[in-house]
Amino acid sequence: MTRLMLGRTLERICKAVLLLCLVHFLIMMILYFDVYSQRFDIFSRFNNGRNSSSSRTHPFYNLSRPNATFAGYLGTMNHIPSAHPEANVTSTAKPVPPCPEVPSGLVGRLLIEFSSMMTMERVQKENPNVTEGGRYSPPDCRAKQKVAVIIPFRHRDNHLKYWLHYLHPILRRQKIDYGIYIINQLGEDTFNRAKLLNIGYVESLKEDSYDCFIFSDVDLIPMDDRNLYHCYDQPRHFAIAMDKFGFRLPYAGYFGGVSGLSKKQFLKINGFPNEYWGWGGEDDDIYNRITLNGMKVSRPDVRIGRYRMIKHERDKHNEPNPQRFNKIQNTKNTMKRDGISSLTYRVVQVKKYPLYTNISVEIGKPPPRPMKG
Numbered sequence: 001m002t003r004l005m006l007g008r009t010l011e012r013i014c015k016a017v018l019l020l021c022l023v024h025f026l027i028m029m030i031l032y033f034d035v036y037s038q039r040f041d042i043f044s045r046f047n048n049g050r051n052s053s054s055s056r057t058h059p060f061y062n063l064s065r066p067n068a069t070f071a072g073y074l075g076t077m078n079h080i081p082s083a084h085p086e087a088n089v090t091s092t093a094k095p096v097p098p099c100p101e102v103p104s105g106l107v108g109r110l111l112i113e114f115s116s117m118m119t120m121e122r123v124q125k126e127n128p129n130v131t132e133g134g135r136y137s138p139p140d141c142r143a144k145q146k147v148a149v150i151i152p153f154r155h156r157d158n159h160l161k162y163w164l165h166y167l168h169p170i171l172r173r174q175k176i177d178y179g180i181y182i183i184n185q186l187g188e189d190t191f192n193r194a195k196l197l198n199i200g201y202v203e204s205l206k207e208d209s210y211d212c213f214i215f216s217d218v219d220l221i222p223m224d225d226r227n228l229y230h231c232y233d234q235p236r237h238f239a240i241a242m243d244k245f246g247f248r249l250p251y252a253g254y255f256g257g258v259s260g261l262s263k264k265q266f267l268k269i270n271g272f273p274n275e276y277w278g279w280g281g282e283d284d285d286i287y288n289r290i291t292l293n294g295m296k297v298s299r300p301d302v303r304i305g306r307y308r309m310i311k312h313e314r315d316k317h318n319e320p321n322p323q324r325f326n327k328i329q330n331t332k333n334t335m336k337r338d339g340i341s342s343l344t345y346r347v348v349q350v351k352k353y354p355l356y357t358n359i360s361v362e363i364g365k366p367p368p369r370p371m372k373g
């Protein structure tokens, strides 16, 4: 009788041990495949190679470390917090608070001038904490948004130095988590600002999961750091009071110079038009897209939204577009087919400099003018 009971107990213990072994084996298999997929990049095509989210799923072990091994991995398992309830999941990540709505280090009105000599070396020295490609994130707080600043560009290297000289420190004081993207139109065909901005949207998203896009001309410098470069509930127009317009909005529907849209707002209007070649009109088309889609432009206070523009000759191959007045009448018909959904271009080079990323693109040329008559 007792022998039978002993037998039963032993049997139960054996079953339990077997079960435990099985569970252990399963866990090992799961971890094994996880490491495997990391090392050989089997699954990277499923996330476009961009969202290597495994570092997020296993914050305690860097699987992309060159010598990551299974044994090494298991060795770290003892440190998984669940085994030590007093340990803190967030304590290994950056233990920083969210950034305040209004950063404390702002100085308000700024003195902006373009007469002093500016070199890239100087601007680099001034900004040691900006990392390759023009990236920065506040060390002492967690920003709510990730902001891609996109600059349409061609032959304006001197302006870019001033822009970087002024903007990096401003954005740093504003506690913005950002990256700077120059979209450089190659060749000498007619310039196309809005198309370059669309490209900036697509290309910056290949670099990081940005949720806010600020589109800035390279010659516009804010004169007040309270003009915060992040996205708002409605599409934002930042450059409302430029010196060249006597520090006033030139007309009510003006949306030029510097503007900002969240990813959601940008997609809602199908991005920007690709078919405005030459100077002018594209910003009005964007304004129409915004209002036609039931949104409203938001703006800073006129005393804060002041800008200084670097004086320059009109660029070559960016003559005023004579078709712009007709085109902006037709936004309602064109915006569904002409936009981020119809964007085509070719990236020729992506180069990361200490203070910005230079993305050089071929964007084609305007279609031949329709015949008169």
Ligand SMILES: *[C@@H]1O[C@H](CO)[C@@H](O)[C@H](O)[C@H]1NC(C)=O
Binding pocket: 047, 048, 050, 051, 053, 209
């Ligand atoms: C990357 O991951 C984030 C959050 O995990 C997600 O919101 C985003 O859509 C992903 N991006 C891509 C390209 O898969």
Ligand SMILES: *[C@@H]1O[C@H](CO)[C@@H](O)[C@H](O)[C@H]1NC(C)=O
Binding pocket: 055, 062, 063, 064, 065, 066
């Ligand atoms: C993981 O290791 C790789 C290669 O050494 C390194 O580039 C990456 O920054 C590391 N990631 C983290 C989160 O430490």
Ligand SMILES: *[C@@H]1O[C@H](CO)[C@@H](O)[C@H](O)[C@H]1NC(C)=O
Binding pocket: 066, 067
């Ligand atoms: C990885 O292992 C190789 C060979 O065992 C060694 O030479 C190398 O220094 C290791 N690298 C790291 C980062 O530990």
Ligand SMILES: *[C@@H]1O[C@H](CO)[C@@H](O)[C@H](O)[C@H]1NC(C)=O
Binding pocket: 086, 087, 088, 089, 090, 091, 095
């Ligand atoms: C866990 O992290 C939070 C936020 O960083 C902190 O407030 C809390 O004290 C931590 N708890 C422990 C047990 O470390």
Ligand SMILES: *[C@@H]1O[C@H](CO)[C@@H](O)[C@H](O)[C@H]1NC(C)=O
Binding pocket: 126, 127, 128, 129, 139
């Ligand atoms: C750069 O970062 C270091 C360390 O966080 C800090 O001490 C230094 O003041 C920063 N420099 C600038 C110019 O922000």
Ligand SMILES: *[C@@H]1O[C@H](CO)[C@@H](O)[C@H](O)[C@H]1NC(C)=O
Binding pocket: 157, 160, 182, 184, 349, 351, 358, 359, 360
């Ligand atoms: C960007 O790269 C292109 C192609 O290499 C180059 O011609 C141009 O000068 C660069 N512009 C800047 C601002 O770095």
